[in-house]
Structure formats: C-alpha cells, structure tokens
Amino acid sequence: MTAIGMSTKNLSVYYSDKQAVKDVSLDFQAKQVTALIGPSGCGKSTFLRSLNRMNDLIPDCKITGEIWIRDRNINSPDTDVVSLRQRIGMVWQRPNPFHKSIYENIAFGPRYHGTKNKKALDEIVEQSLRKAALWEETKDRLHNSALALSGGQQQRLCIARSIAVKPDIILMDEPASALDPVSTSKIEELIAELKRDFCIVIVTHNMHQAARVSDKTAFFLTGEVVEYDLTTNIFTNPQKQETNDYITGRFG
Amino acid sequence: MAQPLERQQAKPHLAEEWVGKVYTLLCIAFLILTIFSLVYFVASKGLSTFFVNGVNVIDLLTGLKWAPEGEPRLFGALPFIFGSFSTSLLAAAIAAPLGFCASVFMVEIAPKFGRQYLQPVIELLAGIPSVVYGFVGLSVIVPFFRDVFPGQGVGIAAGAVVLSIMILPTITTIATDALAALPKGLKEGSYALGATRWQTIYRIVLPTTLPALMTGIVLGIARAFGEALAVQMVIGNAPHIPRSLFESASTLTSAITLSMGNTAMGTVANNALWSLALILMLMTFVFVFIVRWLERRSKI
Numbered sequence: 001m002t003a004i005g006m007s008t009k010n011l012s013v014y015y016s017d018k019q020a021v022k023d024v025s026l027d028f029q030a031k032q033v034t035a036l037i038g039p040s041g042c043g044k045s046t047f048l049r050s051l052n053r054m055n056d057l058i059p060d061c062k063i064t065g066e067i068w069i070r071d072r073n074i075n076s077p078d079t080d081v082v083s084l085r086q087r088i089g090m091v092w093q094r095p096n097p098f099h100k101s102i103y104e105n106i107a108f109g110p111r112y113h114g115t116k117n118k119k120a121l122d123e124i125v126e127q128s129l130r131k132a133a134l135w136e137e138t139k140d141r142l143h144n145s146a147l148a149l150s151g152g153q154q155q156r157l158c159i160a161r162s163i164a165v166k167p168d169i170i171l172m173d174e175p176a177s178a179l180d181p182v183s184t185s186k187i188e189e190l191i192a193e194l195k196r197d198f199c200i201v202i203v204t205h206n207m208h209q210a211a212r213v214s215d216k217t218a219f220f221l222t223g224e225v226v227e228y229d230l231t232t233n234i235f236t237n238p239q240k241q242e243t244n245d246y247i248t249g250r251f252g
Numbered sequence: 253m254a255q256p257l258e259r260q261q262a263k264p265h266l267a268e269e270w271v272g273k274v275y276t277l278l279c280i281a282f283l284i285l286t287i288f289s290l291v292y293f294v295a296s297k298g299l300s301t302f303f304v305n306g307v308n309v310i311d312l313l314t315g316l317k318w319a320p321e322g323e324p325r326l327f328g329a330l331p332f333i334f335g336s337f338s339t340s341l342l343a344a345a346i347a348a349p350l351g352f353c354a355s356v357f358m359v360e361i362a363p364k365f366g367r368q369y370l371q372p373v374i375e376l377l378a379g380i381p382s383v384v385y386g387f388v389g390l391s392v393i394v395p396f397f398r399d400v401f402p403g404q405g406v407g408i409a410a411g412a413v414v415l416s417i418m419i420l421p422t423i424t425t426i427a428t429d430a431l432a433a434l435p436k437g438l439k440e441g442s443y444a445l446g447a448t449r450w451q452t453i454y455r456i457v458l459p460t461t462l463p464a465l466m467t468g469i470v471l472g473i474a475r476a477f478g479e480a481l482a483v484q485m486v487i488g489n490a491p492h493i494p495r496s497l498f499e500s501a502s503t504l505t506s507a508i509t510l511s512m513g514n515t516a517m518g519t520v521a522n523n524a525l526w527s528l529a530l531i532l533m534l535m536t537f538v539f540v541f542i543v544r545w546l547e548r549r550s551k552i
Contacts, residue, residue, distance in 0.1 A: 052444060054440060054443065054444065057439075057440070057443065059363075059364070082446050082447070082448050083446060084446075085443060085444055085445065085446040086445070086446030088444075089444065089445075090440075090441075090444035092437055092440065092441070094437055096435065096437030096438055096440070096441040097441075098438060098441065098442070098456055098460070099438075099459065099460045100459075108442070108445060108447070108455070109445035109446060109447070112445070112446065112447050112448075112451055113446060158441065161441075161445065162444065162445065165445055165446060
C-alpha cells in the first residue's frame with residue numbers, strides 16, 4: 001500500500017443559504033497527522049465531514065470545490081460514495097459501536113467488501129484490534145457485546161472498526177473529547193502509532209492535544225483557514241494575530 | 253442562625269407537598285381499585301361457570317362444540333379461541349411487514365415527505381371507528397373473497413385483512429418512533445465503513461430497533477385480539493373451526509357481543525360468556541407482560 005494523502009481546492013460547504021466553509025484549500029500528507037483547530041462553529045467539523053462525503057446525508061447541504069485523492073476529484077457527482085468511504089475511515093466524538101459483539105463490529109465492514117471467509121475475517125479482527133491496542137483487553141471476549149466496553153475501549157473499537165476496511169485516510173472528529181484523561185492519552189498514543197500507516201486528519205478542541213499529536217495544524221475561523229503550517233510553527237510562532245489570540249486563550 | 257430561617261420557609265412547602273402527595277395517592281388508589289374490581293368481577297363471573305355450574309375447564313378450553321342453550325349443554329370454546337388467535341396473528345403477519353417498510357420509508361428514505369404526508373395519513377387510520385372498518389370489510393373485502401376464492405367470503409381471512417388495516421397505525425407509529433430515536437451516530441458509523449443504505453437499514457437499523465418493533469407487533473396483536481365489532485361483521489360467526497380461511501368462523505369477542513343480549517344474568521349460558529371474557533382478559537395480560545419484557549430487553 002503506497003501512502004496516499006488528500007487535498008482540497010476551494011472547498012465550500014453551504015447549509016441551505018448559509019456558508020459554513022469558505023474556499024478551503026488544504027493538503028493532507030500521508031503518514032502525517034493534521035490537526036484542525038478553531039472555536040466552536042468555525043466549520044472545521046463540517047469541513048471534515050465533507051472529506052468522506054458524509055454531508056451527503058444532510059438534506060440542503062451543498063458542497064462546491066474539489067477534493068483530490070491521487071488523481072481523482074472525489075467531490076464529483078459520479079464518485080461512488082460507498083467505495084470512497086471504504087478508503088476514508090471516520091471516528092466520531094461519541095463512540096458509536098454497533099449493538100453487536102466486538103467481533104461483529106469489526107467484521108461488519110470487511111464482510112460487506114467481500115471477505116466472507118471465516119479465517120480471513122478472524123485474521124482481520126485480530127489485526128485491527130491489535131493495531132487499535134485493544135486486542136489484549138478483548139481477545140477473551142470477542143463475542144461479548146461491544147456495549148459492555150468502557151467509553152475509551154469503545155472508541156478504540158471504533159478506530160479498529162475503521163482500520164478493518166483498510167482505508168488510506170482516517171478522519172477523526174474530536175475523538176477523545178468524551179473520554180477521561182487516561183483513555184485520552186491512550187487514544188493519542190494510538191494516533192501516533194497509526195500515522196505510520198495512515199493519513200490522519202483530526203478535529204480537536206484541545207490545543208494541547210493538537211500540539212501533542214499533530215505534524216501540521218490548520219486554524220479555522222468562521223469557515224476560513226486563517227493559518228496552516230507545521231504544528232510547531234503554529235504554536236510557537238504564529239504568523240497571524242487571530243491565531244496567536246486563539247492559541248493563547250484570548251477567545252474561543 | 254440560618255437553620256431556623258430555612259425551617260420557617262419550608263413549612264408552606266411542606267403543606268403543599270402533603271396536599272400533592274395525598275391527591276396523587278387518591279387518584280392512583282381509585283385507579284387501582286377500579287382495575288381490581290373489574291378483574292374481580294370478570295373473574296368471579298367467569299369462574300362461576302366452573303365452580304357454580306360445574307363445567308369442566310378442560311372441556312371449555314378444548315371442546316369443539318358451543319351450545320350453551322342446547323340439550324345437552326355444550327361449552328366448547330376452542331373454535332372461538334382458535335378464531336381469535338388465527339385472525340390476530342394473521343393480521344399481524346400482514347400488517348408487520350407493511351408497517352415496518354412504511355416506517356423505514358418515512359424515517360430513512362423520504363423523511364420530509366413521510367413526516368408531512370404519510371404520518372398524518374397513518375395516524376388518521378387509527379381514528380376511524382371500527383364499525384366503519386367492518387362496514388368497508390363487509391362491502392368490499394368479503395365480496396372480493398367470495399368472487400375469488402371458494403366459500404362465502406366471510407371468515408378468518410376477511411377478519412384478518414380488516415384487522416391488519418386497523419392495527420397498521422399501531423405498528424407503524426411505534427416502529428417510526430423507534431427508528432427515529434436511533435442514535436444518528438450508529439447509521440453514520442455504518443455509512444462511514446462503506447455500507448450502502450440498504451445494508452445499513454438491514455444490518456444496523458432493523459436489528460438495533462428489533463425489540464421496539466416487536467413491541468409494536470405485540471401491541472398490534474393485543475389490539476386485534478380485543479377488537480369485536482369489525483371482526484364480527486366480516487367473520488361469519490359460525491361457532492366451529494373452519495376448514496379454510498374463507499369459511500365462516502367466530503372469535504371470542506364476536507361470540508360475546510353476539511350472544512350477550514340473548515342470555516339472562518346468572519344463567520349458565522351467561523356465565524359461559526363471562527368465561528370467554530376472562531380468557532380474553534388473561535390473554536391481554538399475557539400480551540402486556542410480553543411487551544414489558546421486550547421493553548426491558550431493549551434497554552440494554
């Protein structure tokens with residue numbers, strides 16, 4: 001698997017008449033973590049949800065501009081959204097395990113993409129759980145309900161679930177904000193681990209988290225990207241006044 | 253110093269609390285009393301068939317011939333029990349898939365159109381009086397069955413079709429609420445893994461909401477089981493187990509409504525009808541327990 005990144009060009013998102021994201025052009029590189037930070041309502045989550053066409057599910061939502069993966073603009077109407085989402089995993093703020101066993105949660109995706117063989121599925125389940133650092137805790141109870149896991153474990157299960165379909169890119173929408181500090185640090189360790197294989201884009205409200213886990217950071221404000229640079233530059237030497245105000249806690 | 257002040261303020265509240273508590277308590281006591289006296293009344297009447305008139309319980313439950321005024325008197329209620337179960341189960345079998353699919357359409361596929369037009373229409377179905385259903389059944393469904401199938405058209409099939417339309421709102425409304433209450437994250441999680449809409453509905457939405465869907469079915473069956481008028485109008489009311497779905501039959505409810513006026517209070521024929529009512533009531537309890545059990549399971 002060659003490493004694949006993603007880029008957007010003049011991406012705008014409208015809800016009815018309101019423009020939530022304005023002309024955003026960003027590059028996300030493979031094997032890197034990119035953090036999207038900014039105050040609530042600045043459009044960063046909307047932007048993230050556009051990247052795997054999740055906003056298609058929202059009526060009255062319109063997306064213009066281009067999203068490039070390799071040499072394809074996936075924002076074109078002829079894109080097969082179903083197979084696209086297979087290549088772009090997503091993890092939400094609230095862990096959303098299916099009301100099934102741990103095993104079935106992970107096997108869910110691969111099964112739909114053609115893996116029917118029990119042995120192959122077993123293999124995928126184990127590998128995905130190992131990659132999500134959840135294997136040791138769950139190997140003896142794979143067939144128990146996923147809902148019996150703790151919040152942090154559920155979130156790692158959701159990460160494992162999205163790894164299981166072998167995506168190139170993983171989108172994370174505040175993956176740790178509903179978790180306690182211990183679980184949060186586990187998720188952060190996991191992100192550092194996962195970036196060896198995937199291109200990760202993470203939305204976070206926690207600026208320390210952005211500083212800890214990401215290589216590059218984009219600062220969003222009212223739907224626009226104010227500044228996009230290496231994380232170290234953003235946090236130590238921001239070029240724009242707004243960025244400086246935000247990271248020093250003057251607003252947001 | 254603060255404590256006595258608080259106490260002074262608390263006093264009027266205490267009185268209010270007391271009034272509220274007593275009032276609600278009286279209401280619930282009245283309700284419980286009503287329910288218990290109802291159960292007691294039905295049970296004492298229904299059981300006196302066995303204890304006063306000496307009819308054998310087993311004979312009543314398994315007997316095939318119903319002739320309370322006949323010579324000899326026969327109290328076989330099995331045809332009615334059979335009629336009640338077959339019409340209501342068949343009605344649920346017809347209405348459940350229709351109701352599920354309608355609610356899936358309303359919630360998942362066309363939420364705007366569904367909310368605006370379909371839901372009011374389906375809720376309207378629930379408000380139509382049962383005599384209207386029976387009348388329509390008698391003048392549309394029965395003649396249709398008479399033309400298409402051998403027999404007089406009346407019977408379990410006609411009853412089940414009429415009942416299925418009557419319980420459709422119950423099943424659809426409960427299913428719609430359950431589907432709408434499903435956390436959005438679950439569906440998104442499935443879509444994000446590259447599942448199609450149908451796969452998501454079939455593998456995530458339906459299994460997750462299954463207990464609620466089952467609750468809808470059971471409530472529908474309970475409604476069908478207790479419906480008297482509409483069924484009575486289309487089932488034919490012959491007190492025997494029919495050989496086909498298009499042959500005249502009877503249910504517990506239709507047997508009671510048909511004969512209640514013709515029997516004198518306190519006679520064995522009247523008591524036997526109370527026994528039928530008792531069976532109906534006990535079955536309703538069973539349905540309620542099933543619903544409670546399903547609800548407990550869905551809370552996991």
